[in-house]
Amino acid sequence: MAAAALPSISSPSSSASSPNIHPSQTGARAHSPSFFTVRSYGTLKRRQPNSHKAVPGGIKILCAATKPAKSPAEEEWKVKRELLLQKKVRSVEVKEALRLQKENNFVILDVRPEAEFKEGHAPGAINVQIYRLIKEWTAWDIARRAAFAFFGIFSGTEENPEFIQTVDSKLGKDAKIIVACSAGGTMKPSQNLPQGQQSRSLIAAYLLVLNGYKNVFHLEGGLYTWFKEGLPAEAEEE
Numbered sequence: 001m002a003a004a005a006l007p008s009i010s011s012p013s014s015s016a017s018s019p020n021i022h023p024s025q026t027g028a029r030a031h032s033p034s035f036f037t038v039r040s041y042g043t044l045k046r047r048q049p050n051s052h053k054a055v056p057g058g059i060k061i062l063c064a065a066t067k068p069a070k071s072p073a074e075e076e077w078k079v080k081r082e083l084l085l086q087k088k089v090r091s092v093e094v095k096e097a098l099r100l101q102k103e104n105n106f107v108i109l110d111v112r113p114e115a116e117f118k119e120g121h122a123p124g125a126i127n128v129q130i131y132r133l134i135k136e137w138t139a140w141d142i143a144r145r146a147a148f149a150f151f152g153i154f155s156g157t158e159e160n161p162e163f164i165q166t167v168d169s170k171l172g173k174d175a176k177i178i179v180a181c182s183a184g185g186t187m188k189p190s191q192n193l194p195q196g197q198q199s200r201s202l203i204a205a206y207l208l209v210l211n212g213y214k215n216v217f218h219l220e221g222g223l224y225t226w227f228k229e230g231l232p233a234e235a236e237e238e
Contacts, residue, residue, distance in 0.1 A: 080203065
């Protein structure tokens with residue numbers, strides 16, 4: 001491990017508006033377009049989404065991309081927040097998180113993409129990315145790639161289906177965990193955000209408590225604040 005320079009990391013306000021952020025990070029429902037081709041005798045029409053009925057007018061559906069069923073990570077933020085509060089998931093500031101790590105054997109679970117983690121992270125942190133680059137080539141995945149490409153993004157992400165399994169193998173359900181991402185998000189209500197603000201770390205915390213983890217904390221302000229305040233950081237050499 002080598003000492004890290006301050007990582008180049010966008011501020012929370014700018015990261016939330018980036019089109020490369022997964023829709024569920026900002027509290028928005030995923031509405032990726034379904035791409036399909038239809039043929040009509042004389043007129044081109046659009047098939048209604050999720051409809052398997054015969055379409056009038058002599059239209060033939062040649063292919064369709066069907067969105068998979070909603071995963072727990074795609075649940076509405078209001079539902080996630082209610083469970084996090086019910087399970088007493090606590091948000092801690094960065095200096096408190098450092099103290100808990102040093103004095104109380106808490107583990108910082110960094111859920112950012114692996115590349116971001118390697119650029120700079122808290123010493124001793126464990127990386128399990130909650131989102132990964134799209135890997136499969138189903139019709140739905142191709143449609144999602146096309147949707148990202150529309151915005152000039154050729155490295156779109158998807159939920160990591162092995163997130164909980166990997167955390168189980170690295171930590172276990174008895175571990176004391178502080179979940180961290182770049183911006184952090186918040187469960188605290190404000191005038192502009194009465195439900196707080198969703199983030200990757202809060203989604204990860206939700207998945208953890210949903211799967212039986214009991215000692216889950218959340219890093220308020222995220223690693224952006226950690227690096228900004230000059231707390232210890234290290235990078236991995238290539």
